[in-house]
Amino acid sequence: MTDIVKGLRIVEVSAFIAAPYAGLTLAQMGADVIRIDPVGGGLDHKRWPLTRDGQSLYWAGLNKGKRSIMLNVREDEGRALAHALMTKPGPGSGIVLSNLPARGWLDFANLKAMRDDLIMMNITGNRDGSVALDYTVNAAAGFPLVTGPADQPVNHVMPIWDVLAGMTAANGILAAERHRRQTGKGQFVSLALADTAFSTLSHLGYIGEVQINGDARPATGNQVYGTYGQDFATLDGRRVMITAFTPRHWRALVTATETGDRMATVADLFGSNLDREEARWEARDAITAVLKPWFGDRDLGDIRATLDQAGACWGPYQSFTQAVEEDPRISTDNPMFETVDQPGIGPYLAAGTMLDFTAAPRAPVSPAPQLGADTDAILVGELGLGDGEIGRLHDAGIVAGAD
Amino acid sequence: MTDIVKGLRIVEVSAFIAAPYAGLTLAQMGADVIRIDPVGGGLDHKRWPLTRDGQSLYWAGLNKGKRSIMLNVREDEGRALAHALMTKPGPGSGIVLSNLPARGWLDFANLKAMRDDLIMMNITGNRDGSVALDYTVNAAAGFPLVTGPADQPVNHVMPIWDVLAGMTAANGILAAERHRRQTGKGQFVSLALADTAFSTLSHLGYIGEVQINGDARPATGNQVYGTYGQDFATLDGRRVMITAFTPRHWRALVTATETGDRMATVADLFGSNLDREEARWEARDAITAVLKPWFGDRDLGDIRATLDQAGACWGPYQSFTQAVEEDPRISTDNPMFETVDQPGIGPYLAAGTMLDFTAAPRAPVSPAPQLGADTDAILVGELGLGDGEIGRLHDAGIVAGAD
Numbered sequence: 001m002t003d004i005v006k007g008l009r010i011v012e013v014s015a016f017i018a019a020p021y022a023g024l025t026l027a028q029m030g031a032d033v034i035r036i037d038p039v040g041g042g043l044d045h046k047r048w049p050l051t052r053d054g055q056s057l058y059w060a061g062l063n064k065g066k067r068s069i070m071l072n073v074r075e076d077e078g079r080a081l082a083h084a085l086m087t088k089p090g091p092g093s094g095i096v097l098s099n100l101p102a103r104g105w106l107d108f109a110n111l112k113a114m115r116d117d118l119i120m121m122n123i124t125g126n127r128d129g130s131v132a133l134d135y136t137v138n139a140a141a142g143f144p145l146v147t148g149p150a151d152q153p154v155n156h157v158m159p160i161w162d163v164l165a166g167m168t169a170a171n172g173i174l175a176a177e178r179h180r181r182q183t184g185k186g187q188f189v190s191l192a193l194a195d196t197a198f199s200t201l202s203h204l205g206y207i208g209e210v211q212i213n214g215d216a217r218p219a220t221g222n223q224v225y226g227t228y229g230q231d232f233a234t235l236d237g238r239r240v241m242i243t244a245f246t247p248r249h250w251r252a253l254v255t256a257t258e259t260g261d262r263m264a265t266v267a268d269l270f271g272s273n274l275d276r277e278e279a280r281w282e283a284r285d286a287i288t289a290v291l292k293p294w295f296g297d298r299d300l301g302d303i304r305a306t307l308d309q310a311g312a313c314w315g316p317y318q319s320f321t322q323a324v325e326e327d328p329r330i331s332t333d334n335p336m337f338e339t340v341d342q343p344g345i346g347p348y349l350a351a352g353t354m355l356d357f358t359a360a361p362r363a364p365v366s367p368a369p370q371l372g373a374d375t376d377a378i379l380v381g382e383l384g385l386g387d388g389e390i391g392r393l394h395d396a397g398i399v400a401g402a403d
Numbered sequence: 404m405t406d407i408v409k410g411l412r413i414v415e416v417s418a419f420i421a422a423p424y425a426g427l428t429l430a431q432m433g434a435d436v437i438r439i440d441p442v443g444g445g446l447d448h449k450r451w452p453l454t455r456d457g458q459s460l461y462w463a464g465l466n467k468g469k470r471s472i473m474l475n476v477r478e479d480e481g482r483a484l485a486h487a488l489m490t491k492p493g494p495g496s497g498i499v500l501s502n503l504p505a506r507g508w509l510d511f512a513n514l515k516a517m518r519d520d521l522i523m524m525n526i527t528g529n530r531d532g533s534v535a536l537d538y539t540v541n542a543a544a545g546f547p548l549v550t551g552p553a554d555q556p557v558n559h560v561m562p563i564w565d566v567l568a569g570m571t572a573a574n575g576i577l578a579a580e581r582h583r584r585q586t587g588k589g590q591f592v593s594l595a596l597a598d599t600a601f602s603t604l605s606h607l608g609y610i611g612e613v614q615i616n617g618d619a620r621p622a623t624g625n626q627v628y629g630t631y632g633q634d635f636a637t638l639d640g641r642r643v644m645i646t647a648f649t650p651r652h653w654r655a656l657v658t659a660t661e662t663g664d665r666m667a668t669v670a671d672l673f674g675s676n677l678d679r680e681e682a683r684w685e686a687r688d689a690i691t692a693v694l695k696p697w698f699g700d701r702d703l704g705d706i707r708a709t710l711d712q713a714g715a716c717w718g719p720y721q722s723f724t725q726a727v728e729e730d731p732r733i734s735t736d737n738p739m740f741e742t743v744d745q746p747g748i749g750p751y752l753a754a755g756t757m758l759d760f761t762a763a764p765r766a767p768v769s770p771a772p773q774l775g776a777d778t779d780a781i782l783v784g785e786l787g788l789g790d791g792e793i794g795r796l797h798d799a800g801i802v803a804g805a806d
Contacts (some may be wrong), residue, residue, distance in 0.1 A: 002472055003582075004578045004579070004582055005505075005578050005582075006549050006582060016648075017607075021606065025574065026608060029574075029578055032593075036633065043648075043649060044682075046518070046628070047629065047680075048628055048680075048681070048684075049608045049609075049611065049612045049616070049628070049629065050629075050630025051611070051615050051616060051619065052616065056608070057608030057611030057612060057616075058607060058608040060608070060611065061606045061608045061610075064606075068571075075728070099431065100651075122713055126732065126737065127732070127737060127738075127739075131714075131716050132716075132718065133646055133648065133716060134766040135627060135632055135644050135646050135718075136623065136644055136646060136716060136718030137646040137716075137718065138644075138716060139634075139642075139643070139718045139719065139720045139721070140718050140720075140721050140726060140730060140732075141721070141726060142721055142723035142725075142726045143559070143560050143561045144625075145718055145720060145721075145722050145723075146560050146723075147550070147551070147557060147558075147559060147560050148550070148551040148552075148557040149555065149557070152479065152552065152555055152642075153624070153625065153634060153642055153644075153720045154550060154551040154552070155550075155552060155624075155644070156546070156559050156561070156563075157546050157549050157550050157620075157628075158546045158559070158563060158603065158670070159607070160559075160561060160563040160566075160567075161601060163563075163567060164563075164566060164567060164570060167567060167570040167571055167574065168570055168757055169759065170574050171428065171432075171570065171574050171577060171621055171714065171758070172571050172758045172760070174574060174577035174578060174581065174759060175407045175432055175577060175758070175760070176407070176410050176762070177579060177581075178407075178577065178580075178773035179407055179760075180410060180519055181584075182621075183762070185762050187554070187759050187760055187761045187763075189558060189758055189759065189761070190737070190758070190759045191758050191759070192757070194732055195732075195737070195739050195754075195757045196757060196805065198417070198726075198730075198732055198733050198737070198739070198740075198754065199739060199754035199757050200566060201723070201726065201733065201754075202464055202740070202753050202754035203427060203464045203465055203467075203726070203754065204420075204464055204562070205452045205459070205460030205463070205464045205466070206452075206723050206728050207464075207733070207751060207752050208452065208454070208460035208463065208464065208729075208745075208748065208751055209452045209460060209723065210723055210724050210727040210728065211727060211751040211752060212460065212748055212749060212751055213452070213454060213455065214453050214725035215458075215724075216722060216724045217452065217723060220414075221558075222485065222557070222558045223557065224538060225452070225560075226451025226452065226453075227450075229555060231542075231555075231558070239542075239543070241538050241539055241541075241542040241556075241558070243536055243538050243539060244555055245419075245446075245536065245767045246446055246594075249534075257489050268579075277450075277451075278449075278451070279453075280686060280785070299687055311534075313534050313535075313539060314535060314539060315535065315538075315539030315540065315542045315543050316542060316543065317542045317543075317547055317548060317556045318543050318544070318545055318548075319602070319619060320548075320613055320619035320620060321546055321551075321613050321618075321619045322545075322546035323544060323545045323604065324603075324610050324611065324613040324791060325607075326791070327543060327601075328581060329530070329543075329597055329598075329601055330530065330601050330604065330610070333719075334530060334598070334600060334601070335510055335530075336530075336598050337605070340708065342513070342611075345611065345615055346615060348610060348611055348614040348615055349605065349610050349614060350605050350610070351601065351602035351604075351606065353606035354571055354594055354598045354599060354602050355571065355574070355575045355578070355592055355593070355594050356592065356593045356594070356596070357575070357578070357579065357582075357590060357592050358591045358592070359579070359582060359588050359590035359592045360587075360590075372799055374695065389589045
């Protein structure tokens with residue numbers, strides 16, 4: 001956490017990853033993010049992974065540092081409370097973030113009538129509002145057919161388009177709020193999850209390959225297209241990923257593995273200069289054949305010491321367990337991480353913002369709220385309701401708090 | 404393009420993906436982004452994919468809408484020009500973006516001495532400044548060991564951590580610039596590529612699985628952990644990805660495939676209610692066995708019509724070629740895309756910003772500059788140099804322009 005964007009107040013109505021990730025990003029930079037959920041929780045409240053007690057580690061991860069209120073928006077009175085939060089006056093307020101359809105109680109024109117300079121950031125699946133999830137977008141974008149060794153599509157496990165959409169939506173809010181402070185005008189900002197993947201095809205050259213070159217990227221397993229990258233097995237049953245994108249990293253790799261003479265022979269064989277990445281690509285299988293025994297004859301510890309000493313660019317493959325238990329970058333040695341005591345779950349390592357702002361030092365990482373933990377405090381503090389009124393709303397099933 | 408952040412002026416010193424992607428994001432939102440490259444281009448200027456003429460489609464993709472100047476920063480005079488651009492007065496200026504080490508000519512304290520409210524956004528590999536690339540970070544983060552069907556690590560092809568770092572850096576700049584307008588203070592902002600992956604392990608619950616549950620996510624191929632997702636082969640040799648995260652999507656899938664009776668039997672078999680995602684996960688192999696013939700007996704066109712009619716959540720796998728040639732979402736039917744005429748490459752489809760800002764409509768997508776195309780215009784327009792002086796700088800090899 002940091003207070004770099006302190007003063008921003010965002011009302012989030014969301015589920016799953018993209019919008020919650022956007023809210024998380026802004027909350028961890030100091031925004032006050034109020035997440036509204038239906039009584040009992042939304043679609044994602046019990047999303048796996050769960051603890052043995054049935055608490056969602058996923059929900060807890062994506063909602064750190066937010067406040068939680070439960071409102072029954074099927075009732076007029078619940079909707080009115082939600083709208084009052086969304087359209088509350090104040091220079092940093094009046095910002096709504098959602099990946100639910102922007103209609104019905106989330107209709108922008110209706111909200112704008114209540115606060116003219118409202119900003120609403122809305123994430124859809126496809127641009128036309130039709131459904132698309134990370135998994136279906138990814139299938140359409142081409143990556144699974146060139147991932148992995150087989151001729152079957154391989155889906156990524158990391159929901160990359162969702163996370164990218166979330167970070168993009170955080171950008172959208174910051175850009176729109178900047179614009180509002182300059183012009184006084186709010187606006188509706190929209191983002192289609194599918195476009196995160198399709199814009200990437202443009203930005204990284206994939207569309208050009210098809211349209212200009214008339215071909216497309218081949219599947220190359222764990223090799224890195226157009227340069228040198230390869231994974232190797234080690235003597236002790238681990239695997240490592242080796243890259244040599246630059247002449248410096250290539251020379252470090254050759255030095256570390258003492259393969260200078262043999263690589264000179266490989267260069268002769270191909271009549272090329274292996275300092276050039278396209279030459280390394282052409283000769284990649286020969287390079288790999290030369291390097292393979294060096295890795296296969298050594299334990300990871302020896303490999304680490306030798307490659308690090310030489311300044312090579314490499315890394316070990318780690319399971320999630322190895323990453324969490326062995327990698328010092330995933331520990332409180334890394335200022336991004338702290339141990340937080342997550343209500344209902346217990347103490348564990350949690351990440352704050354990835355960004356280090358020297359003008360706004362890190363504050364403690366906040367856990368996620370329990371669902372509805374802030375209901376009454378928000379009704380009092382934000383909407384000025386009295387105890388009697390709040391009690392009536394609870395009794396009528398319009399609001400609910402944490403048990 | 405849009406002018407939502409018009410007035411921001413960013414000097415980018417970068418290579419490969421993360422920082423160029425951050426600059427691209429801001430340029431496509433209306434920032435004036437000046438990319439400084441060494442004479443002849445940086446490490447990424449010929450990065451694959453290339454056209455048959457040797458032009459980098461990758462470089463062209465990542466530098467759309469920027470201006471390009473070539474400076475020889477090994478010479479004092481070249482460095483002085485770079486510093487003058489970076490520290491030029493003006494409310495939106497004084498912002499430096501780099502993924503090169505922030506030392507030597509990119510030393511923050513030195514630049515701050517020239518402009519006290521300078522903002523510098525710096526991306527490193529690891530937090531300690533040591534090298535880490537998308538590929539080595541990914542290996543460390545655990546995902547390759549649970550991706551794909553085999554027991555070998557499978558690297559993603561999409562450089563997800565690089566792209567996420569780029570979008571995060573764009574956020575960092577917007578947040579720091581907001582802070583500067585509020586306080587008058589600049590700052591050094593840093594981001595480690597590795598932390599994009601490790602924070603994700605926290606946000607999506609992976610760390611909790613290891614530390615709280617004492618186990619870790621298993622490899623599940625193309626299935627989706629904890630709910631129902633599966634790929635299927637079609638009669639005409641295509642593949643589709645089917646998901647059913649919500650009760651509504653599950654019922655749509657069952658209706659479309661006319662498998663209600665058989666799914667009721669599956670539910671009986673497991674004594675569970677398949678409207679619940681954890682029940683679908685438990686019964687996933689039986690569900691897949693029931694569905695498989697339905698997909699195998701039909702062409703993609705029939706499947707599309709039937710599933711869309713029912714409102715199921717699914718998508719076809721597409722190769723890059725199929726995506727570009729067949730998917731209307733990757734065409735000028737999508738307002739994000741336009742045909743641009745890229746100098747040295749030709750006309751092709753290019754994506755502008757993913758975000759639609761209603762208060763700042765889309766302007767045409769700008770191509771990438773040729774390397775050095777703006778050298779003289781920047782020296783005149785930004786630094787006020789005269790023709791004679793510019794000629795001398797060219798002759799002395801301090802600056803260079805496009806051929």
